[in-house]
Amino acid sequence: MAVLNEEQTMLRDAAKSWVQEKSPVTAFRKMRDSGVELGYDANAWNEMAEMGWAGVIIPEEYGGSDFGYLSMGLILEETGRTLTASPLLASGLAAASALVLGGSDAQKSEWLPKIAGGEVVGALAIDEGAHHAPEKVALKAEKSGSGYKLSGSKSFVLEGMAAGLLIVSARTSGKPGDTDGITLFLVAGDAKGVSRKRLHLADSRGAANITFDGVEVGADAVLGEVDKGYALLEKTLDRARAGLCAEMLGSAVQAFEVTLDYLKVRVQFGQVIGSFQALQHRAAKMFTDLELARSAVEAALQAIDADTPDVPELVSLAKAKMGDVFHLVSNEMVQMHGGIGMTDAHDAGFYMKRARAAEAAFGNQAYHRDRYARIQGY
Amino acid sequence: MADFGGSDLDAFRTEARDWIEANFPKSLKGKGSMMMREERSEPTPDMDAWRKAMGEKGWGVPTWPAQYGGGGLTPAHARIIQQELGRVGAYNPIGGMGVMMFGPTLLEYGTEAQKKQHIPPIVKGELQWCQGFSEPGAGSDLASLQTRAEDKGDHYIVNGQKIWTSGAQWAQWCFCLVRTDTTKKHEGISFVLFPMDTPGVEVRPIPLIAGNSPFCETFLTDVRVEKDQVVGPVNGGWTVAKRLLQHERSGLSGAGGGGGGGRSLVKLAKDYVGADESGRLSDSDLRTRVIMNEIDGRAFQLTAMRAMAESKANSGPSAATSIMKNAGTRWMQDRAELTIELMGHQGLGWEGDDFTAEELGAVRSWLGGKATTIYGGSQEVQNNIISKRILGLPDPK
Numbered sequence: 001m002a003v004l005n006e007e008q009t010m011l012r013d014a015a016k017s018w019v020q021e022k023s024p025v026t027a028f029r030k031m032r033d034s035g036v037e038l039g040y041d042a043n044a045w046n047e048m049a050e051m052g053w054a055g056v057i058i059p060e061e062y063g064g065s066d067f068g069y070l071s072m073g074l075i076l077e078e079t080g081r082t083l084t085a086s087p088l089l090a091s092g093l094a095a096a097s098a099l100v101l102g103g104s105d106a107q108k109s110e111w112l113p114k115i116a117g118g119e120v121v122g123a124l125a126i127d128e129g130a131h132h133a134p135e136k137v138a139l140k141a142e143k144s145g146s147g148y149k150l151s152g153s154k155s156f157v158l159e160g161m162a163a164g165l166l167i168v169s170a171r172t173s174g175k176p177g178d179t180d181g182i183t184l185f186l187v188a189g190d191a192k193g194v195s196r197k198r199l200h201l202a203d204s205r206g207a208a209n210i211t212f213d214g215v216e217v218g219a220d221a222v223l224g225e226v227d228k229g230y231a232l233l234e235k236t237l238d239r240a241r242a243g244l245c246a247e248m249l250g251s252a253v254q255a256f257e258v259t260l261d262y263l264k265v266r267v268q269f270g271q272v273i274g275s276f277q278a279l280q281h282r283a284a285k286m287f288t289d290l291e292l293a294r295s296a297v298e299a300a301l302q303a304i305d306a307d308t309p310d311v312p313e314l315v316s317l318a319k320a321k322m323g324d325v326f327h328l329v330s331n332e333m334v335q336m337h338g339g340i341g342m343t344d345a346h347d348a349g350f351y352m353k354r355a356r357a358a359e360a361a362f363g364n365q366a367y368h369r370d371r372y373a374r375i376q377g378y
Numbered sequence: 379m380a381d382f383g384g385s386d387l388d389a390f391r392t393e394a395r396d397w398i399e400a401n402f403p404k405s406l407k408g409k410g411s412m413m414m415r416e417e418r419s420e421p422t423p424d425m426d427a428w429r430k431a432m433g434e435k436g437w438g439v440p441t442w443p444a445q446y447g448g449g450g451l452t453p454a455h456a457r458i459i460q461q462e463l464g465r466v467g468a469y470n471p472i473g474g475m476g477v478m479m480f481g482p483t484l485l486e487y488g489t490e491a492q493k494k495q496h497i498p499p500i501v502k503g504e505l506q507w508c509q510g511f512s513e514p515g516a517g518s519d520l521a522s523l524q525t526r527a528e529d530k531g532d533h534y535i536v537n538g539q540k541i542w543t544s545g546a547q548w549a550q551w552c553f554c555l556v557r558t559d560t561t562k563k564h565e566g567i568s569f570v571l572f573p574m575d576t577p578g579v580e581v582r583p584i585p586l587i588a589g590n591s592p593f594c595e596t597f598l599t600d601v602r603v604e605k606d607q608v609v610g611p612v613n614g615g616w617t618v619a620k621r622l623l624q625h626e627r628s629g630l631s632g633a634g635g636g637g638g639g640g641r642s643l644v645k646l647a648k649d650y651v652g653a654d655e656s657g658r659l660s661d662s663d664l665r666t667r668v669i670m671n672e673i674d675g676r677a678f679q680l681t682a683m684r685a686m687a688e689s690k691a692n693s694g695p696s697a698a699t700s701i702m703k704n705a706g707t708r709w710m711q712d713r714a715e716l717t718i719e720l721m722g723h724q725g726l727g728w729e730g731d732d733f734t735a736e737e738l739g740a741v742r743s744w745l746g747g748k749a750t751t752i753y754g755g756s757q758e759v760q761n762n763i764i765s766k767r768i769l770g771l772p773d774p775k
Contacts, residue, residue: 002684003687003688003691260771263771264772270775271772271774271775272772274771274772275771275772275773275774276774277765279771280761280765280766280769280771281758281761281762281765283764283765283769283771284704284760284761284764284765284769287701287764287768287769288701288704288705291681291697291698291701291705292677292678292701293677294681294684294698295677295680295681295684295698296676296677298684299680299684317673317676317677320673321673321674321677369669369673372672373665373668373669374658376672377644377657378647378653
């Protein structure tokens with residue numbers, strides 16, 4: 001665990017106790033069983049927003065606390081432990097980052113205070129296919145009067161059902177696959193021509209496919225520069241990826257600890273199964289990998305806070321490593337629990353399902369290994 | 379010698395720079411890493427002079443107490459010396475097991491007389507130590523060692539056999555684990571010291587798969603050991619040994635160097651395997667595996683940095699320390715395997731001028747590196763330690 005300052009320690013401790021008290025895994029289970037369309041518990045989200053969590057990376061002048069990304073990561077790590085479903089990542093981190101990095105004063109003034117207060121949920125509408133590919137943008141934005149008209153569709157939009165603000169990547173020139181010619185737009189969730197369809201994913205979180213049918217927006221809806229949105233999108237995505245890694249770290253650590261506890265109580269052949277070396281060494285391997293992954297995740301968050309040039313490679317390092325480790329630990333959680341781990345009544349399945357969804361989000365391990373290699377020059 | 383407070387580190391930097399400038403022989407520039415890796419060769423007069431100068435100054439072990447010849451400096455000063463050495467391509471000539479493992483242990487557990495006798499020669503780099511721990515029947519299960527020390531009143535007589543004694547053929551002294559009580563396992567072991575030229579000590583180097591012989595068999599026949607050369611209590615040697623092993627493991631993880639050394643794997647891969655028009659390695663399978671190794675190496679280095687920051691902030695070792703040996707050696711062994719694989723047939727040369735020095739070096743490193751997951755507590759022993767001490771998993775009934 002990184003060396004924390006006083007405010008970070010307080011934030012982490014507050015998050016830890018709230019999560020334990022108000023949002024254990026049973027709360028996630030209840031949310032899933034309720035079938036709520038948003039994919040999260042709105043009351044819990046209100047409490048999180050009241051504690052200021054949605055504004056942790058937002059400057060004070062726009063209603064946030066400006067504590068930075070490592071601080072946000074600490075909260076996400078804690079919520080990740082119990083699989084707490086909320087728009088914290090999509091809105092308070094990803095959408096807020098896009099606005100902080102690329103927004104005009106007017107755009108920031110309009111949206112950031114609402115995001116910080118949790119009144120509006122923001123979401124990134126980026127991908128269009130089965131795999132994360134932020135340059136493969138076909139959704140068109142054509143000049144229309146003084147503004148633009150958006151036509152096309154976006155898939156797997158995290159918190160897409162709740163979103164009151166969509167940050168949409170659109171093609172203003174070039175063809176899908178070009179990094180030039182991409183422009184980001186701010187689109188109100190209730191704009192005419194926006195329609196959404198809820199996706200029922202294995203991890204039970206809120207996600208939607210969204211269609212844009214000739215959605216009219218003004219010129220002031222452009223976030224950043226026309227045709228030059230890719231760089232801003234990449235910076236935004238790197239922040240979202242690092243935050244997601246922190247959440248994954250929390251989930252993986254919890255999955256490991258629950259499994260370790262089980263190894264210490266489950267008795268077979270007259271002894272606890274945790275005394276078997278075959279299982280001990282697999283546990284030691286997981287512990288080793290979790291420590292390595294933690295270093296990568298924290299380094300990425302710290303690099304974002306320090307705004308160093310190695311943010312992209314550290315983020316890809318973290319996402320690749322964390323994805324592999326969460327994958328392993330979640331599989332081992334099911335395996336080491338034996339039959340009980342296969343039952344819906346046990347939480348192991350939740351962690352495994354969440355692991356796969358989180359791995360795929362914002363680029364899976366293969367994507368980030370390739371990106372890391374390209375940055376390194378091969 | 380001047381008294382350096384925390385505030386005048388800059389002044390110290392100037393002094394260090396001037397002193398190194400005045401004393402480091404230019405002919406040795408950039409030769410440090412080579413000398414550490416190579417098998418023992420005769421030192422040149424310049425090498426001797428440099429070792430002597432650093433030894434007299436105490437800067438080879440800057441943080442050791444000045445009363446025994448050490449630098450008596452803070453870690454901040456030590457870092458400055460290291461930086462200033464690196465700046466001009468100089469190296470620290472004071473090293474080996476005495477510095478890395480035995481010295482720190484003796485400073486903690488030794489008597490005043492033992493420290494006065496043994497620490498100054500280590501500080502000056504005057505003599506080498508070797509480690510008499512493992513035996514043919516006591517490898518991973520070290521505490522089952524059988525080498526027997528019989529109490530003869532004013533001295534002990536030691537009989538037995540040690541193996542994997544690193545550098546025994548060059549060492550002048552040995553720190554050794556012997557059994558002083560045969561009725562107990564861990565509580566029957568003592569930690570003793572004796573000169574390697576004591577009658578009855580016989581050393582045979584063991585040729586290894588990499589073609590070198592860094593380790594020896596050491597036979598002990600009626601070897602006399604003085605009673606004032608027992609470190610720690612009689613039958614209390616296991617505690618001393620465990621501390622020494624901690625020093626050994628932190629030295630072996632590669633955490634300090636964190637390099638692997640030589641050219642970057644990426645550049646090497648492109649030279650041997652080639653790249654496509656977009657600059658990617660043309661062998662996509664190899665590319666993925668090289669990337670995974672690069673990622674593991676970077677995560678390992680970040681963990682070493684994190685562990686250092688944490689132990690500084692919490693003034694105690696970080697939990698991350700326990701994973702360093704396995705993570706570091708796993709990464710380095712994978713890297714060595716990848717290196718010869720991407721060199722293809724050129725990565726299989728044993729000797730001869732059909733191969734570059736780099737290629738021949740890669741083969742020897744690949745083979746020699748296999749020892750890293752065996753010595754200093756094997757990979758499996760490390761996993762046992764993590765399971766039991768960190769994770770709290772029980773022993774089988």
